[in-house]
Amino acid sequence: MNETTKRQMLEVLADDRRKWNWYSLDIALAIKGIVGIGNIARLASELAAEGLIVERPSETHPKGTYVITEKGRDFLLRKAD
Amino acid sequence: MDDLSDGTHVSSDALDGQAATPPFASWPSIVDPQRLVPIWHPDFWTPTPETPSAGFADAGSDFPSLPKPISAPIPTVTNASQFADAPAAPPVNASPTGGAASAAATLREPTFPDQLRQAVEPEPGFDYGILWPVKYDKATDKPSFGTPEIARSMARGFASLLDRMTGNAPDFNAVPISPDEVGVVMALAGAGGVKIGGAVADETLPSILDRPGTGNDAAGGIFGARGQTSGRPFDPANAGGPVERLSTDGVKITDDGIDLVEQHLSRFERHDANEFMVSRLRQIANGELEATPYDFNFYTHEIRELQRYSNLGWPRGQPADLDVRHELWNNAHTATLEDYGLKDGQLYHPDAPK
Numbered sequence: 001m002n003e004t005t006k007r008q009m010l011e012v013l014a015d016d017r018r019k020w021n022w023y024s025l026d027i028a029l030a031i032k033g034i035v036g037i038g039n040i041a042r043l044a045s046e047l048a049a050e051g052l053i054v055e056r057p058s059e060t061h062p063k064g065t066y067v068i069t070e071k072g073r074d075f076l077l078r079k080a081d
Numbered sequence: 082m083d084d085l086s087d088g089t090h091v092s093s094d095a096l097d098g099q100a101a102t103p104p105f106a107s108w109p110s111i112v113d114p115q116r117l118v119p120i121w122h123p124d125f126w127t128p129t130p131e132t133p134s135a136g137f138a139d140a141g142s143d144f145p146s147l148p149k150p151i152s153a154p155i156p157t158v159t160n161a162s163q164f165a166d167a168p169a170a171p172p173v174n175a176s177p178t179g180g181a182a183s184a185a186a187t188l189r190e191p192t193f194p195d196q197l198r199q200a201v202e203p204e205p206g207f208d209y210g211i212l213w214p215v216k217y218d219k220a221t222d223k224p225s226f227g228t229p230e231i232a233r234s235m236a237r238g239f240a241s242l243l244d245r246m247t248g249n250a251p252d253f254n255a256v257p258i259s260p261d262e263v264g265v266v267m268a269l270a271g272a273g274g275v276k277i278g279g280a281v282a283d284e285t286l287p288s289i290l291d292r293p294g295t296g297n298d299a300a301g302g303i304f305g306a307r308g309q310t311s312g313r314p315f316d317p318a319n320a321g322g323p324v325e326r327l328s329t330d331g332v333k334i335t336d337d338g339i340d341l342v343e344q345h346l347s348r349f350e351r352h353d354a355n356e357f358m359v360s361r362l363r364q365i366a367n368g369e370l371e372a373t374p375y376d377f378n379f380y381t382h383e384i385r386e387l388q389r390y391s392n393l394g395w396p397r398g399q400p401a402d403l404d405v406r407h408e409l410w411n412n413a414h415t416a417t418l419e420d421y422g423l424k425d426g427q428l429y430h431p432d433a434p435k
Contacts, residue, residue, distance in 0.1 A: 018353060018434070019351070021350045022407050023349050023410065024350070024352045024353075026411070027352070027425060028435070030311075030313070030424075030425030030426070031426045031429065031435070033426070035311065035425065036312055036314050039404060039407050039408065039411070041403040041404055041407040042404055042407070045403075
């Protein structure tokens with residue numbers, strides 16, 4: 001995954017007022033005009049493998065939700081510099 | 082060995098590099114080498130006795146008449162059981178306008194031959210444009226003419242023949258036309274692939290063929306595409322039916338239709354924006370709110386997407402594997418966006434939670 005895609009996904013996930021999963025994340029990205037970056041579920045797993053997000057179990061989301069980590073927020077701050 | 086419609090038996094191996102096997106032998110005489118010419122061979126339009134095809138049934142009598150507009154009426158589909166019971170092909174066409182149509186009435190009249198004629202209408206600037214349908218029975222996996230793999234094999238054989246004839250190897254590809262039919266498209270010119278004009282197919286075939294990696298170097302997968310309007314990559318062969326030109330014109334938002342929307346959305350995890358839009362739809366159905374284009378888009382999109390899921394064997398629920406789940410949704414979702422010529426952002430009212 002390239003840095004731009006990482007950043008685009010993390011920027012959406014940084015809004016922690018909502019519970020994010022592959023479905024809501026894909027739609028949110030698409031509404032921003034970000035489409036064609038790949039299988040969002042797979043990309044999210046890559047972000048999780050890098051420690052930029054964690055996948056947490058949720059009662060309302062059987063497959064879990066994505067939550068940005070401090071490392072993920074640091075990534076956004078670094079890139080914003 | 083495969084039974085050709087003229088009774089000839091041809092193995093897929095034999096077609097590789099040996100395209101002179103009937104019915105290909107008669108093709109060169111109808112190839113116009115001067116410019117792009119759509120070519121239909123009557124052999125390909127004759128349904129085989131073993132697997133009669135509604136899609137091909139009306140092709141014999143009016144072949145090879147000129148392309149004509151598609152004017153099949155769009156029937157109504159009002160409940161999910163119709164989706165679930167509908168056969169995989171020809172695809173059911175849904176228009177969420179309410180009403181009490183029977184399941185049988187939901188099947189649109191076969192228009193495939195017309196669609197194909199439209200699809201292969203020549204685009205200026207290309208030397209050849211050739212497309213023929215290959216049909217196989219998904220239920221038994223027994224081809225009446227060929228599987229997608231055999232279609233590609235035949236394409237290679239014919240490409241080899243054209244190469245010998247003209248010294249110019251054509252680009253080719255096999256593209257999905259409906260859930261159980263594959264078309265093979267060739268072009269001798271046009272660096273980016275084939276440009277194919279036409280009514281129904283023009284939103285899918287060009288985008289399929291424009292995709293990098295298609296054609297002779299199809300490493301990118303022969304059934305990949307990028308939605309022309311949505312911009313989303315998807316697999317049209319696994320989208321629950323071909324992309325069609327649909328409109329929200331005349332759609333009435335009803336409680337029955339909203340029930341379908343809710344049924345479909347319930348398979349996904351909770352999503353604020355969806356709940357917001359469903360709430361709007363209920364208010365609209367109750368006469369408390371004026372519908373906007375976003376509402377009509379969302380309403381028709383979700384019902385059509387449900388239809389595609391149902392055609393793919395998922396009237397309810399989702400695959401357990403997250404990757405597969407996403408692929409299923411992306412294919413159905415993107416094809417549905419293309420059906421109505423929409424981008425994702427046109428589905429949700431601006432007031433919906435972002």
